[in-house]
Amino acid sequence: MGYALRRLGFYLLAAFASITLNFLVPRLMPGDPASAMFARFQGQMQPEAMTALRASFGLDAGSTFQQYLAYLKHVFTGDLGRSIAYYPTPVTDVIGTGLAWTLVLTGVAVILSFALGTFLGTLAAWRRGGLLDSMFPPVLAFIGAFPYFWLAMFALYLFGFVLGWFPLRHAYSYDMTPGPTFGFFLDAVHHAVLPAATIVVATVGGWMLGMRNNMIGILGSDYITMARAKGLSQKRVMWRYAARNALLPSITSFGMALGFVLSGSLLSEIIFSYPGMGYLLVQAVRGQDYPLMQGLFLIITLSVLFANWLVDITIAWLDPRTRANE
Amino acid sequence: MPRTARILLARGALDLPPRRTELERALKAWLVALAATSTGLLSAGCAIERPEPPAGVLSVSIEQTSAWVRNFNPLLPAGAGRWPTRNGIYEPLQIYNGVTHRWVPWLGSEATWSDDLRTLRVSVRRGVRWSDGAPFTADDVVFTFELLRKHKVFDSNDVWSFLESVRTGDGQTVEMRLSRVFVPGMDSLLQQPIVPRHIWEKIADPMTFTNPEPVGTGPFTEVRVFRNQVYELGKNPYYWQAGKPAVDGLRFLAFPSNDQANMALIEGAVDWSANFVPAIDRTFVARDPKDNHYWSPLFGSTVFLYANTARAPFGDVRIRKALSRAIDRDKLVQVAMYGYTRPADATGLSDAYADLRDAEAGAADWMRYDTAAANALLDEAGALRGPDGMRRTAEGSPLRIEIQVVSGWSDWVRGGQVIASALREVGVDAKLRLYDMSAWIDHLQRGDFDMAIAWSGEGPTPYRFYRWLMSPETVTPLGQVAASNWHRFGDARAGELLQAFERTSDPAEQKRLMHDVERRFVELVPAIPLFPGPLWGAYRTRRFEGFPNADNPYAKLTPNAAPEALLVLVELRPKVK
Numbered sequence: 001m002g003y004a005l006r007r008l009g010f011y012l013l014a015a016f017a018s019i020t021l022n023f024l025v026p027r028l029m030p031g032d033p034a035s036a037m038f039a040r041f042q043g044q045m046q047p048e049a050m051t052a053l054r055a056s057f058g059l060d061a062g063s064t065f066q067q068y069l070a071y072l073k074h075v076f077t078g079d080l081g082r083s084i085a086y087y088p089t090p091v092t093d094v095i096g097t098g099l100a101w102t103l104v105l106t107g108v109a110v111i112l113s114f115a116l117g118t119f120l121g122t123l124a125a126w127r128r129g130g131l132l133d134s135m136f137p138p139v140l141a142f143i144g145a146f147p148y149f150w151l152a153m154f155a156l157y158l159f160g161f162v163l164g165w166f167p168l169r170h171a172y173s174y175d176m177t178p179g180p181t182f183g184f185f186l187d188a189v190h191h192a193v194l195p196a197a198t199i200v201v202a203t204v205g206g207w208m209l210g211m212r213n214n215m216i217g218i219l220g221s222d223y224i225t226m227a228r229a230k231g232l233s234q235k236r237v238m239w240r241y242a243a244r245n246a247l248l249p250s251i252t253s254f255g256m257a258l259g260f261v262l263s264g265s266l267l268s269e270i271i272f273s274y275p276g277m278g279y280l281l282v283q284a285v286r287g288q289d290y291p292l293m294q295g296l297f298l299i300i301t302l303s304v305l306f307a308n309w310l311v312d313i314t315i316a317w318l319d320p321r322t323r324a325n326e
Numbered sequence: 327m328p329r330t331a332r333i334l335l336a337r338g339a340l341d342l343p344p345r346r347t348e349l350e351r352a353l354k355a356w357l358v359a360l361a362a363t364s365t366g367l368l369s370a371g372c373a374i375e376r377p378e379p380p381a382g383v384l385s386v387s388i389e390q391t392s393a394w395v396r397n398f399n400p401l402l403p404a405g406a407g408r409w410p411t412r413n414g415i416y417e418p419l420q421i422y423n424g425v426t427h428r429w430v431p432w433l434g435s436e437a438t439w440s441d442d443l444r445t446l447r448v449s450v451r452r453g454v455r456w457s458d459g460a461p462f463t464a465d466d467v468v469f470t471f472e473l474l475r476k477h478k479v480f481d482s483n484d485v486w487s488f489l490e491s492v493r494t495g496d497g498q499t500v501e502m503r504l505s506r507v508f509v510p511g512m513d514s515l516l517q518q519p520i521v522p523r524h525i526w527e528k529i530a531d532p533m534t535f536t537n538p539e540p541v542g543t544g545p546f547t548e549v550r551v552f553r554n555q556v557y558e559l560g561k562n563p564y565y566w567q568a569g570k571p572a573v574d575g576l577r578f579l580a581f582p583s584n585d586q587a588n589m590a591l592i593e594g595a596v597d598w599s600a601n602f603v604p605a606i607d608r609t610f611v612a613r614d615p616k617d618n619h620y621w622s623p624l625f626g627s628t629v630f631l632y633a634n635t636a637r638a639p640f641g642d643v644r645i646r647k648a649l650s651r652a653i654d655r656d657k658l659v660q661v662a663m664y665g666y667t668r669p670a671d672a673t674g675l676s677d678a679y680a681d682l683r684d685a686e687a688g689a690a691d692w693m694r695y696d697t698a699a700a701n702a703l704l705d706e707a708g709a710l711r712g713p714d715g716m717r718r719t720a721e722g723s724p725l726r727i728e729i730q731v732v733s734g735w736s737d738w739v740r741g742g743q744v745i746a747s748a749l750r751e752v753g754v755d756a757k758l759r760l761y762d763m764s765a766w767i768d769h770l771q772r773g774d775f776d777m778a779i780a781w782s783g784e785g786p787t788p789y790r791f792y793r794w795l796m797s798p799e800t801v802t803p804l805g806q807v808a809a810s811n812w813h814r815f816g817d818a819r820a821g822e823l824l825q826a827f828e829r830t831s832d833p834a835e836q837k838r839l840m841h842d843v844e845r846r847f848v849e850l851v852p853a854i855p856l857f858p859g860p861l862w863g864a865y866r867t868r869r870f871e872g873f874p875n876a877d878n879p880y881a882k883l884t885p886n887a888a889p890e891a892l893l894v895l896v897e898l899r900p901k902v903k
Contacts, residue, residue, distance in 0.1 A: 029764065031767060035764070035767050036763070036767065045482070049482040051478075086406075087402065088397075097394070097554045168593065174577075270586070271586075273555070279391075279392035286764070
């Protein structure tokens with residue numbers, strides 16, 4: 001418990017540092033939101049509008065330090081301000097259009113990919129040189145080496161456009177009202193299959209290879225020989241003795257991957273017209289939308305820190321050695 | 327079994343592969359699960375939605391986003407509200423039709439200048455109702471302009487810089503009194519979207535009001551559906567044009583990029599689109615030559631090669647002319663724009679100003695591709711070739727030019743490559759530099775560039791276009807943010823002509839003055855015109871008809887022209903099968 005609390009203290013400090021960076025980094029970019037919005041209209045907006053834009057975004061209000069203090073106050077009261085690119089909609093509403101979809105799509109894809117990759121990696125290492133071991137890693141590495149953009153486009157073209165098995169776009173049908181109904185759930189799952197499957201296919205190879213290599217190292221150690229010598233069942237040795245230890249390094253990367261789930265997956269969102277955080281992030285950067293950028297970065301950093309804290313605790317639970325020097 | 331035997335047996339197991347059955351079982355379970363899910367999904371796949379919207383609902387693709395944000399506030403700067411805000415829900419007093427070059431009376435049935443040109447009188451159309459049934463009156467117009475005065479943010483065109491008052495006497499006419507004679511101000515005054523007083527006077531903070539349930543005078547005002555990936559508007563039950571609109575509703579799908587929008591257009595999920603479709607004849611028209619059409623007339627903003635005249639040697643008109651003559655514009659429009667446009671003429675005016683273009687001025691020789699002439703002009707300006715064949719400035723330093731273009735804007739990037747290699751042909755060491763858009767616009771506005779490819783100003787008359795290009799009033803010192811006139815060029819004579827243009831409402835006089843401005847432009851070459859921009863527009867006539875096209879050019883086809891899209895929206899009708 002003390003260990004978990006001490007880690008928590010460290011993470012609070014890290015959170016404060018990143019909140020400050022969130023404020024500074026967007027302001028180091030060249031240009032300003034009014035110019036960016038003006039530029040989007042390519043001559044259709046009259047030059048006079050720039051002054052009006054500047055005034056409306058409150059860009060000239062106060063020194064940077066005053067803005068920072070106001071920003072800190074807002075962060076702690078949960079007020080993320082109004083988006084500039086989507087003015088005057090509050091940042092929380094803008095993020096709300098994509099948060100849940102990203103959480104589900106990218107979250108499920110990352111978990112599936114990790115579970116599947118780890119499972120396959122364990123089996124491959126256990127039966128080294130077998131069919132699974134000699135076929136899967138090179139094939140998956142080959143697929144994973146394709147640019148994701150290409151892979152997703154190809155999947156969309158083949159399974160969506162040509163074969164018509166899956167919808168071409170969006171997270172649910174136009175005529176479907178989102179709600180807790182079974183019909184909507186099926187529809188949403190149907191729409192999520194292609195984007196999720198492409199993410200899984202593109203990333204599963206990494207998890208599998210990682211797990212396989214860890215397993216091979218572990219399988220050579222004495223305690224595995226001992227376990228076998230004791231006459232334990234193969235299954236028990238494979239999962240409870242070998243896989244549990246081989247999992248430790250993977251858990252750390254899994255925690256990182258989970259933390260970054262909320263940054264969305266830009267390319268799948270664009271290719272499958274899926275709502276999500278990745279696109280918002282790019283829009284925010286393009287439009288120099290400081291409040292939206294800050295809001296998104298805040299959510300991402302906090303989730304990364306939270307995921308890391310969870311990993312710390314999980315590792316401490318899985319691996320008694322980390323607790324030894326208490 | 328003796329203990330040793332058990333150990334031996336266990337040891338023996340180590341050298342054997344794990345039992346195959348176990349692995350097989352695991353794999354089999356996995357495959358079964360996979361097969362089960364895929365059959366489930368396949369059966370669900372049969373229920374795929376039809377791409378076409380319901381009968382009578384027109385699907386429009388114009389704004390690009392991954393998720394819609396609900397905002398129908400027409401007073402915020404363009405782009406904040408969703409597209410129908412200014413093209414369907416709220417209407418202006420009059421609409422300038424850029425194709426026919428006429429003002430179309432809308433909520434204001436008549437607009438006339440007083441003899442001293444200080445007062446614009448607008449008669450308000452009788453019998454118009456807001457979509458909640460309340461009558462539309464001159465009070466609403468006055469109230470709207472008062473909102474603009476109170477909230478600087480709403481005054482995008484800065485009308486209160488030349489307005490003195492907006493009043494109504496009898497509730498049927500509005501008198502707009504100007505603080506100085508400024509005829510081009512009419513464009514902004516007449517095209518201002520008007521909001522209902524009885525709704526907006528109750529809004530505490532109109533600046534942060536997203537107007538989720540809009541009440542307007544336009545043809546489409548009822549928000550039927552608003553979700554993050556789709557929204558639909560229905561007809562205004564009280565629309566003032568009898569029998570219109572014939573279209574039952576508008577549908578907008580969220581597409582994050584051109585590719586997704588184009589796929590939807592090709593597939594039939596979109597009826598009317600403003601996106602650029604690559605190789606449109608093959609990818610779109612050929613799929614259904616009877617019903618798939620496009621019309622992209624050259625009414626868009628002219629694309630220029632800007633030379634920073636505040637930096638040596640671009641202050642010298644001979645250098646600017648020479649650089650212009652070095653460029654093969656026929657090749658440029660083929661490579662950069664796939665032939666969708668033509669080379670600009672020397673006035674730089676697009677077809678939107680065909681009525682005011684002086685053909686003689688437009689034929690100036692410095693627009694013609696001629697490397698010999700370009701070389702001669704450069705020599706004359708003192709930029710002689712060094713021993714390496716590359717030119718030096720009159721001061722003796724190498725003539726190096728960086729052409730700034732936005733990375734990822736592939737048409738301009740290709741254009742920039744053509745230009746850079748053309749300039750190297752005449753001994754100028756020109757290089758293309760790609761920047762992210764925000765950095766690029768920042769450099770342009772602060773004058774931190776040698777040369778750049780960029781758009782130009784637009785408006786009903788070429789007044790704003792030339793004011794942007796050569797009026798001393800728009801010149802800003804280097805280092806300060808300039809919204810227009812990035813190349814920092816001002817000519818006193820042109821300024822006078824433009825000011826004279828501000829003070830006349832006589833079409834013949836306007837034409838004469840504008841021809842003088844054009845001749846001044848051609849003489850001074852403030853910037854190098856490249857090509858007029860096409861206004862992309864594509865449509866399908868499978869479900870709807872009445873779109874403008876080259877044979878029936880009653881308005882611009884592209885939905886990307888507010889508020890002119892209103893002219894099209896009221897003409898479209900479902901096809902009778």
